[in-house]
Amino acid sequence: MHKSKTFDLSKTGLTRRTALKGLAAGAGLAVAPGFVRYSQAQSSAPIKIGFQSHRTGIGAAYGRWYEKTTAAAIKAINDAGGINGRPVEVIIEDDGTDPGRGAEVVGKFATQHKTDIVFGTLFSHVVIGSAPAAGEAKMPYFVVSEGHHVASTKLNRYVFQPGITDVKSQIQAMAPWIAANAGKKVTQIFPDFAFGYDHRDYLPPALKAQGAEVIAQIAIPPTESSFTKYFPQIPAETEVIYHVMVGPAVLTFVKELGEFYGSNRPQLFGFIDSLEATDINSPGLEFLDGSHFWEGSPRYAQPDDSAAQKAYRAAVGIDDNGAAVGDPKDVSTAAHMFGCWETLYVVKKAMEDAGYKGPEDRAKLVEATEALTEFAEGHEHPQGPKTFNGKIHQCFGIQNISKVEGGKLKVVHKTKIEDGLYEPEGDYTTQAL
Amino acid sequence: MKDASPAKPYALHLGVIALLFALSFVLPDYHHGLLARIMVLAVFAMGYNMLFGYVGLLSLGHAMFFSAGLYGAGLAVIHLGWSVPAAFAAGILCGAALSLVIGVLALRTSGVAFMIVTMMFAQVFYLVILYFASWTGGDQGMVVPQPARVLGFGATSLDLTNPTVRYMSALALFSTVLLVTLAVVRSRYGRVLVAIRENEERTKMLGYDTFSNKLAAVVISGTICAASGAAYALLFGYVGSSFASVQYSILPLLWVLLGGAATTLGPMIGTLFMYYIVDITSGYTSAYLLIVGIALILLVLFFPKGILGTIRQRWLGWLP
Numbered sequence: 001m002h003k004s005k006t007f008d009l010s011k012t013g014l015t016r017r018t019a020l021k022g023l024a025a026g027a028g029l030a031v032a033p034g035f036v037r038y039s040q041a042q043s044s045a046p047i048k049i050g051f052q053s054h055r056t057g058i059g060a061a062y063g064r065w066y067e068k069t070t071a072a073a074i075k076a077i078n079d080a081g082g083i084n085g086r087p088v089e090v091i092i093e094d095d096g097t098d099p100g101r102g103a104e105v106v107g108k109f110a111t112q113h114k115t116d117i118v119f120g121t122l123f124s125h126v127v128i129g130s131a132p133a134a135g136e137a138k139m140p141y142f143v144v145s146e147g148h149h150v151a152s153t154k155l156n157r158y159v160f161q162p163g164i165t166d167v168k169s170q171i172q173a174m175a176p177w178i179a180a181n182a183g184k185k186v187t188q189i190f191p192d193f194a195f196g197y198d199h200r201d202y203l204p205p206a207l208k209a210q211g212a213e214v215i216a217q218i219a220i221p222p223t224e225s226s227f228t229k230y231f232p233q234i235p236a237e238t239e240v241i242y243h244v245m246v247g248p249a250v251l252t253f254v255k256e257l258g259e260f261y262g263s264n265r266p267q268l269f270g271f272i273d274s275l276e277a278t279d280i281n282s283p284g285l286e287f288l289d290g291s292h293f294w295e296g297s298p299r300y301a302q303p304d305d306s307a308a309q310k311a312y313r314a315a316v317g318i319d320d321n322g323a324a325v326g327d328p329k330d331v332s333t334a335a336h337m338f339g340c341w342e343t344l345y346v347v348k349k350a351m352e353d354a355g356y357k358g359p360e361d362r363a364k365l366v367e368a369t370e371a372l373t374e375f376a377e378g379h380e381h382p383q384g385p386k387t388f389n390g391k392i393h394q395c396f397g398i399q400n401i402s403k404v405e406g407g408k409l410k411v412v413h414k415t416k417i418e419d420g421l422y423e424p425e426g427d428y429t430t431q432a433l
Numbered sequence: 434m435k436d437a438s439p440a441k442p443y444a445l446h447l448g449v450i451a452l453l454f455a456l457s458f459v460l461p462d463y464h465h466g467l468l469a470r471i472m473v474l475a476v477f478a479m480g481y482n483m484l485f486g487y488v489g490l491l492s493l494g495h496a497m498f499f500s501a502g503l504y505g506a507g508l509a510v511i512h513l514g515w516s517v518p519a520a521f522a523a524g525i526l527c528g529a530a531l532s533l534v535i536g537v538l539a540l541r542t543s544g545v546a547f548m549i550v551t552m553m554f555a556q557v558f559y560l561v562i563l564y565f566a567s568w569t570g571g572d573q574g575m576v577v578p579q580p581a582r583v584l585g586f587g588a589t590s591l592d593l594t595n596p597t598v599r600y601m602s603a604l605a606l607f608s609t610v611l612l613v614t615l616a617v618v619r620s621r622y623g624r625v626l627v628a629i630r631e632n633e634e635r636t637k638m639l640g641y642d643t644f645s646n647k648l649a650a651v652v653i654s655g656t657i658c659a660a661s662g663a664a665y666a667l668l669f670g671y672v673g674s675s676f677a678s679v680q681y682s683i684l685p686l687l688w689v690l691l692g693g694a695a696t697t698l699g700p701m702i703g704t705l706f707m708y709y710i711v712d713i714t715s716g717y718t719s720a721y722l723l724i725v726g727i728a729l730i731l732l733v734l735f736f737p738k739g740i741l742g743t744i745r746q747r748w749l750g751w752l753p
Binding site for chain 1: 461462463465566570571572574575577594669670673674675712715721
């Protein structure tokens with residue numbers, strides 16, 4: 001007799017009673033504790049994100065706001081169903097803004113907390129110090145640093161920066177506006193360490209391409225607390241002073257610059273990094289009135305803010321002046337912290353594209369992230385639209401130029417994405433996973 | 434007075450090495466990785482202890498010797514493409530040469546002046562690293578590429594980024610330095626160093642050239658610290674100026690004080706203790722340094738000679 005190898009329901013004599021019995025048995029099995037655990041492990045166990053936070057050390061002001069923004073983004077993602085139907089859980093470890101501890105923290109996420117990814121680092125030296133540990137653990141490492149180190153392709157295939165543009169791109173995008181609106185002869189004043197060197201190295205060629213020039217570069221040692229002696233080095237024909245001083249000395253710097261020039265000063269252009277988490281109306285900063293700043297995302301609410309931008313600000317809890325709701329003195333790091341929000345949505349998209357289930361899919365997650373090309377402006381990307389170059393693991397977006405006016409920063413120009421594009425310096429995708 | 438039998442101390446030290454070897458097979462991944470790092474940094478503390486514990490010279494500039502090894506090895510790989518053994522040797526040589534020069538200059542002073550002079554030299558070293566940022570990576574530092582961190586033996590090779598290889602490499606360095614330190618402090622030379630610490634004038638009167646002996650101690654100390662720095666660069670893949678900052682001159686002092694100055698195993702115990710107290714408390718509060726501070730105060734109150742120093746004083750007088 002021929003035995004069919006297929007199962008034909010119509011020939012099994014299945015009665016309603018046996019079907020119900022089967023269903024009841026199935027339901028019983030499904031609610032059995034062991035089965036529930038198994039089922040959850042497969043489908044609803046949380047996705048764990050290790051947040052390498054600068055809770056202490058020089059980056060603490062940024063770290064606090066990065067945590068707030070991350071918490072808001074995670075709440076929004078979980079409220080909307082999580083990632084691949086699974087809730088997202090954030091585990092925070094303090095790296096003390098120290099590269100040695102940073103590497104240990106990445107190791108801790110990989111081997112103790114067993115997180116799916118590591119995320120959130122800002123300070124460049126911590127990113128560079130931690131990157132080898134991430135690469136060795138094959139741990140996708142999504143940083144929100146704005147340093148050029150990721151795009152330089154000097155790190156490794158597991159390091160990404162998809163939520164904030166890098167400083168080389170930012171500087172390049174500023175040059176056309178400076179040359180056309182502020183002046184053609186530029187003097188740079190910058191701190192004598194790596195953050196300053198990015199500006200020292202990338203601005204001159206960018207300005208030259210716009211028919212302007214850097215006529216003097218004044219590097220100020222990081223240990224300096226008084227700046228008056230450097231100001232005579234500023235050439236008299238200077239039309240624009242481009243300043244990127246950071247740290248607590250910035251208030252003194254601005255005050256002394258004001259005393260040096262009085263009311264007859266050249267145009268001033270700066271990066272808001274100098275004044276993140278600092279009230280623009282602090283005593284001594286009056287001299288900045290009428291000057292211009294780069295901002296990644298505007299600190300002050302703007303009349304033409306999109307609905308997405310308004311919703312983002314409300315979710316994070318910042319008021320129209322960019323300070324914490326209910327505490328006007330707690331000024332945010334608005335120009336950078338949006339990167340946490342946007343990066344987490346990139347992670348969500350990449351995990352969904354990869355069908356990510358757990359750490360065994362980390363390589364798939366890397367490839368899925370590299371395959372991303374564009375992020376449309378909206379709820380997930382409130383700062384603006386972006387493109388992503390999977391070969392150098394870096395996004396490119398618009399930049400804001402804001403004028404200090406009436407004690408607020410008013411956006412007067414938005415650059416185009418193309419203004420910040422440059423030739424890739426390498427290709428991470430050629431590295432083995 | 435004749436020394437007690439060497440059997441006990443050597444058995445203890447070999448036992449510690451055997452224990453660390455055995456731990457490699459039972460420790461969970463995270464603690465396995467952390468212990469590798471602790472062993473490398475304990476070597477730094479052992480180098481510091483050589484000078485501070487046995488000669489009584491308090492330096493606040495040992496970060497420069499650690500970073501001489503760190504950059505000597507790291508930059509040799511990054512810029513010159515040298516192999517791991519050659520880069521490691523380069524790091525050690527940089528530390529030895531630097532410590533010889535610094536020793537000749539700084540040993541013209543003593544006490545507080547020695548502290549300040551070593552700190553100033555370390556600060557100069559730190560600023561030199563920042564000044565030559567195009568070579569050193571400045572304050573951001575540089576990554577030692579993963580493919581270059583391989584130890585070749587003919588046709589076979591050992592990947593230093595592999596956790597087991599890394600642990601065993603760290604253990605090999607730690608064991609070598611531990612046994613060398615033990616041999617040095619038990620030798621006639623070690624006795625002279627202790628004599629200098631206790632009464633330099635009397636040692637001079639006995640006919641010893643204290644300057645030469647102290648200089649040799651500075652060089653041994655600096656070279657051990659450089660070996661630790663070179664191993665750190667090659668095993669963990671990062672060189673950065675933060676390792677040359679004053680914080681990394683104070684850390685080995687703390688580790689040694691905690692574990693017990695002038696004890697061979699104290700630096701390891703101090704490093705281990707500090708690492709774990711930071712690691713555990715930082716998981717609960719961002720004010721973990723406050724807890725670390727309180728722990729240090731309690732230790733000073735109840736273990737004024739450090740953990741092993743107090744144990745030696747109260748119970749085990751034979752501890753080296």
